[in-house]
Amino acid sequence: MNDYESEHETMFEGDCISEAxxxxxxxxxxxxxxxxxxxxALIGIQAGGVPLAKRIAxxxxxxxxxxxxxxxxxxxxxxxxxxxxxxLPMIRETEIPFDINxxxxxxxxxxxxxxxxxxxxxxxxxxxxxxxQIRLAALIDRGGREFPIHADYVGMKVSVGxxxxxxxxxxxxxxxxxxxxxxxx
Amino acid sequence: MDFQWxxxxxxxxxxxxxxxxxxxxxxxxxxxxxxxxxVKKVPALRGRTVVxxxxxxxxxxxxxxxxxxxxxxxxxxxxxxDVSSFRKGETLLDTLKNIQALQAxxxxxxxxxxxxxxxxxRELNMGVVNAGDGAHSHPTxxxxxxxxxxxxxxxxxxxxxxxxxxxxxxxxxxSNAWGLIKLGANVTFAGPxxxxxxxxxxxxxxxxxxxxxxxxxxxxxxxLRIQLERQQRGxxxxxxxxxxxxxxxxxxxxxxxxxALIMHPGPINRGVEIDSAVADGPQSxxxxxxxxxxxxxxAVLFLVAGALK
Numbered sequence: 001m002n003d004y005e006s007e008h009e010t011m012f013e014g015d016c017i018s019e020a021x022x023x024x025x026x027x028x029x030x031x032x033x034x035x036x037x038x039x040x041a042l043i044g045i046q047a048g049g050v051p052l053a054k055r056i057a058x059x060x061x062x063x064x065x066x067x068x069x070x071x072x073x074x075x076x077x078x079x080x081x082x083x084x085x086x087x088l089p090m091i092r093e094t095e096i097p098f099d100i101n102x103x104x105x106x107x108x109x110x111x112x113x114x115x116x117x118x119x120x121x122x123x124x125x126x127x128x129x130x131x132x133q134i135r136l137a138a139l140i141d142r143g144g145r146e147f148p149i150h151a152d153y154v155g156m157k158v159s160v161g162x163x164x165x166x167x168x169x170x171x172x173x174x175x176x177x178x179x180x181x182x183x184x185x
Numbered sequence: 186m187d188f189q190w191x192x193x194x195x196x197x198x199x200x201x202x203x204x205x206x207x208x209x210x211x212x213x214x215x216x217x218x219x220x221x222x223x224v225k226k227v228p229a230l231r232g233r234t235v236v237x238x239x240x241x242x243x244x245x246x247x248x249x250x251x252x253x254x255x256x257x258x259x260x261x262x263x264x265x266x267d268v269s270s271f272r273k274g275e276t277l278l279d280t281l282k283n284i285q286a287l288q289a290x291x292x293x294x295x296x297x298x299x300x301x302x303x304x305x306x307r308e309l310n311m312g313v314v315n316a317g318d319g320a321h322s323h324p325t326x327x328x329x330x331x332x333x334x335x336x337x338x339x340x341x342x343x344x345x346x347x348x349x350x351x352x353x354x355x356x357x358x359x360s361n362a363w364g365l366i367k368l369g370a371n372v373t374f375a376g377p378x379x380x381x382x383x384x385x386x387x388x389x390x391x392x393x394x395x396x397x398x399x400x401x402x403x404x405x406x407x408x409l410r411i412q413l414e415r416q417q418r419g420x421x422x423x424x425x426x427x428x429x430x431x432x433x434x435x436x437x438x439x440x441x442x443x444x445a446l447i448m449h450p451g452p453i454n455r456g457v458e459i460d461s462a463v464a465d466g467p468q469s470x471x472x473x474x475x476x477x478x479x480x481x482x483x484a485v486l487f488l489v490a491g492a493l494k
Binding site for chain 2: 076077087093094127128
């Protein structure tokens with residue numbers, strides 16, 4: 001986080017984030033109560049959606065004893081802004097160790113803003129097969145949509161001006177759970 | 186922190202840092218998976234145009250690049266040495282400036298003149314990918330060789346890699362050595378003294394003129410194609426003699442490590458630098474090199490495209 005030189009401000013930390021994950025998990029459990037566990041899978045969008053997907057799976061296991069499979073999806077090859085960005089994002093691992101055909105796939109991402117990442121994720125995912133349904137879980141919905149995309153499960157809704165970027169740190173990656181905003185340069 | 190790729194050209198492994206080489210290899214790992222899926226194509230270079238300009242003829246490298254471009258959804262223009270502009274006397278630079286004026290994004294070039302890609306990279310805004318220039322450099326071949334070694338052996342650091350054959354005229358040998366040394370491998374060049382001069386020791390490789398000594402500790406044996414016309418120029422007395430002293434035969438396998446990899450950039454001369462029993466045997470990874478070449482070229486084109494302004 002100290003890599004950012006510009007102004008930044010912590011928005012949420014620790015328990016607040018755990019509670020938001022519980023909110024999502026509870027809603028998912030309700031939704032899939034009548035579906036067999038093997039018909040549902042979570043796929044985290046790299047990088048921030050991966051720890052979210054794993055935490056949701058853990059929470060579902062603790063609530064119901066159901067084991068939900070978890071995959072990861074990198075969307076770098078599907079972005080619409082190659083050459084528009086200053087730097088190319090690093091390609092991370094795509095690992096979907098199960099057949100997605102006819103399953104209920106819950107995509108997980110940490111911060112939902114324009115919807116462009118989700119658009120890319122939908123294209124990427126459908127190249128792997130034909131899921132029965134795709135739903136979207138976002139820990140933070142910060143508004144600012146550019147595409148007609150909405151999340152089915154939202155941890156927290158916040159309203160943040162377009163001059164800010166909303167980012168996340170995860171215990172699994174950075175040693176701490178925190179949501180913060182960085183002033184765009 | 187994320188590694189940031191910033192080069193609009195891939196010219197030679199000599200120019201790349203250790204981290205840049207590793208970044209290409211890591212990126213290629215994910216592209217390899219694309220070719221293993223049902224849908225073997227991603228939209229990463231959609232709307233981009235890539236020109237394949239093979240002034241020196243090539244089949245396998247051109248096909249590999251072309252397929253890599255197709256799997257990235259790029260639009261492709263293929264040109265070769267017979268294109269009328271060269272016949273009419275247009276310079277290489279003028280030809281490419283014309284292509285650039287048509288808003289093409291990347292040129293993949295093979296040229297017999299050493300340094301041709303470097304010259305173009307300086308003069309053009311397009312990305313330039315070197316697909317082999319003279320006896321100088323062939324970076325994607327070296328990257329796919331190193332990728333294959335790392336995939337099979339789990340590491341590059343400390344590996345003993347022996348490259349056998351016509352080192353003097355080989356861009357593959359030079360490129361491999363530059364990359365492998367940066368990643369911490371021990372590189373040996375082996376072959377007849379006429380084709381493996383001692384001068385190569387200056388780039389940090391061991392030079393060995395006895396095959397048995399060279400191969401004793403080898404983890405990887407990379408064989409180069411012996412070009413038949415070299416014999417006419419007197420570099421060695423006959424193909425038969427070359428094969429006897431420097432070819433890899435079933436008997437050779439008795440004194441090399443059981444898990445040593447046998448590699449070859451192709452096309453292979455069966456019965457000259459390698460016998461069929463070895464080329465098709467369990468230690469050979471020659472066809473896996475071909476598979477990995479596609480992934481490496483997809484990674485290179487993706488990174489270069491991302492660095493274009």
